[in-house]
Amino acid sequence: MADDRGAFPQAPARGVRSGAAMAGHPGTGSAPEPVLDGDAPPEDVGRRLMTVNVGPQHPSTHGVLRLIVTLDGETVVRVVPDIGYLHRNFEKIVEGWAYPGIVPFSDRNDYLSAINNEIAVCLAVERLADIEIPPRASYLRVLFSELQRILSHLLFYGTFGMDLGAFSPFMYAFREREVAYTLMEKATGARMLYGYNRIGGLRNDVGDEWLRELEGFLDYVEGQAWPEYMGLLIDNEIYRARTIGVGRITQEQAIAWGASGPMLRATGIPWDLRKTAPYLCYDRLEFDVPVGKNGDTYDSAMVRMLEIKESIRIIRQVLRALPSGPVLAKVRPTVRTKPGDYYSRVESPRGEVGVFLVSDGGHKPYRLKWRAPSFCHLQMVPLMCEGWKIADMIAAVGSLDVVMGEVDR
């Protein structure tokens, strides 16, 4: 094998690792060898390529994502995402758990949009167990899931700016997130992993004072914070130069790779499950679906910024139309579902969160499959990054808004 690699006479056999990993390692006793990837395909031989690990402990990879990047100078030749560092065996563990316990555990999947995950599980179980949730619970679920969308998109705004080297927007985003998290803590008792939804409704109701406080927060975000975000980052010329045209995906590619949420809408496809497959009381609310044009990182960020405004609009309608009454249906302590399967899907801030629940009639799921949008989006990383510079790769990965807890499950 080594003989047909003319450029490097000492090239090792294919499959044998050599070079940087072992060079100079105490105990090997050998001199440093030339840096070579033993698995390099023939077309790379002779090029001065370098393999770099970005992550899993790296500030710009959003959690424990490892990108194995092959570089030609500063240009990305190949990028392979390596996942699994946060694997918790969610799908198998919940096969042994009763339904009420799965709801708080599903928070840990996409920890930035915990409410949406809970709703996905609750919808599936409620459908199979024939539980009708009270109207107030339905409206409050929409309210909390939209508040969660604002929170998640604010984090995206902050970290995406940081990926591009702008640190100030991060601080501004967290200023509002702190207010919103305090609101969440008042209502749900927790700041991040709420455990708020129950099979059949919500754990507790919210008071009128809380709703007034929320309205003040919405006014503040819409009137003052949102224009600041635009001025600080989105309208900035450096930001525009760094993002417009970078990491572009076409509509066909987005559909082929199973993209959903803002990544799909950035390419111009108005696919939003809140419109196309309404759940809860979304069909009674009026809102627009922001879409992009080019499918680049600028568009996907812009779609998210506009979604913050749409979420505020939805919450205002919910506040006006909020019916009174109980928030928790009468449910037996041991929830039993009828045999069958159901696929429930909700629009999380990242895209389509799907729960495929197969029941054999017991109080535990026979099988629960979790469809994570970040998992599908992460497969597009090679598509978006190859051929671009390494700094653009960070921008493209940042625009995916991946949450590794959801990818690895």
Next chain:
Amino acid sequence: MGLFDRVWNAAKSMAVGHAITIREMFHRPVTVRYPEEKPPFERGSRSVPVLKVNEATGLLNCVACGLCERSCPPSCIEIVQAVDAAGKKKPWPETFELDLSHCMVCNLCIEACPFDALEMADVVELSSYQVQDLIFSKDQLTELWKTSKALRVAGGERI
């Protein structure tokens, strides 16, 4: 877009950005210096389930029925019911252990309890270098209830 436009846009966005940050400089900081000053917990904030003591009798409300034990998804509660010398079961727990390294603070044990024996406390500084130290005994949980602000929120009520 020509070079002049780009230079003009860059200058404009710099001016806009600086105007926002300079305005923010005259606002009060929103952060707190954590170990010295601590932000208050909201009412009903939850971090660890604790055992409630009956104010009148000074005894635990818990009757060791085991409903919380069974409702706990990660099985972090372990109860051993008390027995007297004759082997007869007594309505209080001999041991009540809570493994906080597994607990996901989901509130399900509190909702399962029909005797109002469990409440959620708002203590968060419970970290430890030894994972064994996170197994809380009956006495420790009672002590936590006494020293913290605990609350029971369950069943769809208003908060």
